[in-house]
Amino acid sequence: MEAVYRSETERNVSFAKTSRWKRRMPYVVAFSILFITTLPVILMYVWLLLNSFSSQMKHGFIPVGFTLDNWRFLWTNVEIASSVYPSIWLATWNSLVFAGVLTILEVIIGVMAGFALSRLRFPGRQGLLKITLILHAFPSIALLIAVFYILNFLGLFDTLWGVVLVKTALQIPLTAWIMKGFFDDVPWDVEWAGLIDGCNRFKVWYTIVLPLVKPGIAAVSIFSFLSGWSEFLLLYTFIISDSNITLATYLQKLLSDPNVVPYGLLTAVSVFYMLPVIAFFILTQKSLMQIHAGGGKGV
Structure with missing residues (x-):
């Protein structure tokens, strides 16, 4: 009897987890798509900011050296x-x-x-x-x-x-x-x-x-x-x-x-x-x- 009750409880917990994931799935997909599409734009602005305070960019994207000379204007x-x-x-x-x-x-x-x-x-x-x-x-x-x-x-x-x-x-x-x-x-x-x-x-x-x-x-x-x-x-x-x-x-x-x-x-x-x-x-x-x-x- 105890084994049947435990099995029923496990099935309920598993069903609850599955239902919760089904409810969250649209949000996960939406935020994933949003993150993937906006990531290049975010990286572009980060590159601008890092480059503005760097003396040079190694390999085009690795900042080397801190300087304020770029802001002399x-x-x-x-x-x-x-x-x-x-x-x-x-x-x-x-x-x-x-x-x-x-x-x-x-x-x-x-x-x-x-x-x-x-x-x-x-x-x-x-x-x-x-x-x-x-x-x-x-x-x-x-x-x-x-x-x-x-x-x-x-x-x-x-x-x-x-x-x-x-x-x-x-x-x-x-x-x-x-x-x-x-x-x-x-x-x-x-x-x-x-x-x-x-x-x-x-x-x-x-x-x-x-x-x-x-x-x-x-x-x-x-x-x-x-x-x-x-x-x-x-x-x-x-x-x-x-x-x-x-x-x-x-x-x-x-x-x-x-x-x-x-x-x-x-x-x-x-x-x-x-x-x-x-x-x-x-x-x-x-x-x-x-x-x-x-x-x-x-x-």
């Missing part, structure tokens, strides 16, 4: 043979100005345009919504010649403000569409209640509706800043002078220098370029986790 201008590079702090400031102004303009215009597309009914609204997405689908490189003539005519060629306006115009269609989705999720009853209480349309929009779409504003702000910080094509094409150089074009100068640029210096500048983005992500990750896609009703 932080306290002095880099000189390689006959090439003298601008201050990294000037490039950093220009990058911050470019990304910051782009974010402000894109959020202001995108929020107002999204609200108008969501709430106002006017002739041609359906066509405008479709054209909005089509405009965003145009690649920037297809518009370079036309944009050059426009900026040159306006006297904005080789200025950060000119490129900011171009980048804002290219980003606004998608921003307005995203914000429209968030405004669609706000019930009309909320606005009617404010109007009945004596608020005008602007006060209802500013004090009642905007607080309800804060996740959408956070999403647009974050992605606008990251888009501006990582922008290269427009800045490389329409910025010539070193006084308007950004970190993206600074890296390009290093890569295209006819002299041999040390990999250690190049990796150090690359790590420096990533640091503000990492800090920005850490500060905004709580808002990122609260972002949803927004509604699409009322189209």
Whole structure:
């Protein structure tokens, strides 16, 4: 009898273990795939970090010797043979100005345009919504010649403000569409209640509706800043002078220098370029986790 009871207990324990493994198996497979796919990216960033503090890399991936010489661009201008590079702090400031102004303009215009597309009914609204997405689908490189003539005519060629306006115009269609989705999720009853209480349309929009779409504003702000910080094509094409150089074009100068640029210096500048983005992500990750896609009703 005791042997039968022990055998039954062992079978129950074995069944429980099997069931537990079956429940965990999807998670094990998912995390395994995620680890395998992200491992090359993680190793790439680790290599950048190690190389930036190493005097050389044995066999291409084993760091040898610790040095801060690769980071000399932080306290002095880099000189390689006959090439003298601008201050990294000037490039950093220009990058911050470019990304910051782009974010402000894109959020202001995108929020107002999204609200108008969501709430106002006017002739041609359906066509405008479709054209909005089509405009965003145009690649920037297809518009370079036309944009050059426009900026040159306006006297904005080789200025950060000119490129900011171009980048804002290219980003606004998608921003307005995203914000429209968030405004669609706000019930009309909320606005009617404010109007009945004596608020005008602007006060209802500013004090009642905007607080309800804060996740959408956070999403647009974050992605606008990251888009501006990582922008290269427009800045490389329409910025010539070193006084308007950004970190993206600074890296390009290093890569295209006819002299041999040390990999250690190049990796150090690359790590420096990533640091503000990492800090920005850490500060905004709580808002990122609260972002949803927004509604699409009322189209």
